[in-house]
Amino acid sequence: MSGPLAGVKVVELAGVGPAPFACMLLADMGADVLRFERGDPDASRDEGWDLLNRSRHSVALDLKNDAGRALVLELCEQAEIFIEGFRPGVTERLGLGPHDVWERNERIVYGRMTGFGQEGPLAERAGHDINYVAVSGALWPLGREGERPVPPLNLVGDFGGGSLYLALGVVAALVHARTTGVGQVVDAAMVDGSASLLTMTHSFINSGFWREERGVNILDTGAHFYEVYETADEKYVAVGAIESKFYEVLLERLGLAHEPLPDQMDRDHWPEMKERFAQIFAGKTRDEWTEVFEGCDACVTPVLSPVEAATHPYNTTRQVFRTTGTVQPNPAPRFSATPSAIRMSPQHPGAGTYEGLARWGVSEERSASLKAAGAFG
Numbered sequence: 001m002s003g004p005l006a007g008v009k010v011v012e013l014a015g016v017g018p019a020p021f022a023c024m025l026l027a028d029m030g031a032d033v034l035r036f037e038r039g040d041p042d043a044s045r046d047e048g049w050d051l052l053n054r055s056r057h058s059v060a061l062d063l064k065n066d067a068g069r070a071l072v073l074e075l076c077e078q079a080e081i082f083i084e085g086f087r088p089g090v091t092e093r094l095g096l097g098p099h100d101v102w103e104r105n106e107r108i109v110y111g112r113m114t115g116f117g118q119e120g121p122l123a124e125r126a127g128h129d130i131n132y133v134a135v136s137g138a139l140w141p142l143g144r145e146g147e148r149p150v151p152p153l154n155l156v157g158d159f160g161g162g163s164l165y166l167a168l169g170v171v172a173a174l175v176h177a178r179t180t181g182v183g184q185v186v187d188a189a190m191v192d193g194s195a196s197l198l199t200m201t202h203s204f205i206n207s208g209f210w211r212e213e214r215g216v217n218i219l220d221t222g223a224h225f226y227e228v229y230e231t232a233d234e235k236y237v238a239v240g241a242i243e244s245k246f247y248e249v250l251l252e253r254l255g256l257a258h259e260p261l262p263d264q265m266d267r268d269h270w271p272e273m274k275e276r277f278a279q280i281f282a283g284k285t286r287d288e289w290t291e292v293f294e295g296c297d298a299c300v301t302p303v304l305s306p307v308e309a310a311t312h313p314y315n316t317t318r319q320v321f322r323t324t325g326t327v328q329p330n331p332a333p334r335f336s337a338t339p340s341a342i343r344m345s346p347q348h349p350g351a352g353t354y355e356g357l358a359r360w361g362v363s364e365e366r367s368a369s370l371k372a373a374g375a376f377g
Contacts, residue, residue, distance in 0.1 A: 003335070005029040007030075009078055010034070012034065012083045013086070014036060014037030014349075015084070017085075017159075018166065019111075020035075020050075023035065023083055028340045029335075034056065038062070039059075039376075040348075041060045043348040044351065051326070052346070054345060057344075057356025058352045058356070059350065059356045061375060063094050067370055067373035067374065068377075069096060071362075073101065079105065080109060080174055083111040083112075083170065084111070087126075088123050107183050109183050109186060110186065113166050113190075115132045115162075115191065117192060129154035133151075137195060138195065141201065141214060142214075143214050144214070145222065156194050157194050161193025161196065170186050204217075222267075226242060228303060230278070231281055231282065231289060232282055232284055232288075235285070237302055246297050246298060249296050249298040252298075310327050311323060322342065
């Protein structure tokens with residue numbers, strides 16, 4: 001194992017979406033993550049479909065089985081991080097809550113991933129990304145003028161406001177635990193994280209620079225110089241020429257450098273300038289515009305689909321994606337001395353039971369007795 005987290009052992013109680021993605025990040029960075037989930041210890045060893053489960057072994061386990069629960073607590077003795085993504089109180093009822101774990105290892109960092117947090121009026125409620133970003137204020141600004149908000153896939157709540165804050169939180173708490181010998185709970189809620197992502201927007205609101213209207217501001221498609229335009233071939237280019245020096249280059253490449261135009265930041269003229277830009281961009285194909293703006297700082301790029309992006313020269317040069325076998329994004333960020341890596345393909349639930357437990361010191365004989373006791377479900 002290599003990577004900056006090599007040597008760190010993590011127990012993961014499998015969930016859906018944000019917690020698995022956080023554990024994928026830790027595993028890509030070298031952590032030895034053991035994922036416990038409902039599954040079959042004799043499942044096919046063929047590659048699974050869910051890329052969020054890559055880089056770690058999947059161990060079949062029945063958390064309601066006494067032997068299975070005892071195994072998790074036993075392995076916590078050698079782990080430094082524990083991650084779960086259930087509703088508040090579930091792991092406590094299973095006998096796998098923070099205090100149950102700390103009785104076996106007081107140094108362990110206990111990471112919890114929820115939508116609404118561990119307490120509060122919505123803590124027990126079900127929800128998904130769209131609900132969490134709605135409550136945090138992150139959904140309301142997303143969309144065009146006069147239209148309803150547009151959900152940003154599940155990037156802002158699940159992964160941006162959830163997974164990344166959980167991963168950062170448990171690594172920060174690990175530093176503290178190694179210094180003090182005492183673990184703690186990391187309560188990562190997607191409402192909290194997505195609200196945190198709005199910090200700059202709140203700065204703009206507080207200063208009076210940002211109007212609480214959708215699609216009329218500098219970063220929400222209100223400005224003609226920060227917008228997506230359709231091209232002659234029904235594809236798109238993205239324009240982000242915010243700074244005046246970049247805007248000047250944009251005007252030059254659009255053939256507008258010597259025309260009398262309103263000031264860039266004159267909001268009253270943004271709608272008419274958007275119409276003018278739209279007419280110009282509609283005159284060439286996306287690839288033709290890519291050529292026009294090649295090698296200059298006009299902040300104009302082609303809008304690529306996920307499939308296109310994997311093989312585009314912008315990304316192949318830096319190997320942003322792994323394109324051999326199953327196409328998928330490579331680990332990020334990049335480390336110069338301890339590079340991350342995709343450790344293994346995602347497994348079918350339970351397919352890594354014997355190998356994963358063996359890595360953590362569980363013998364074949366012990367695995368057999370656990371199976372006989374129903375620990376694997």
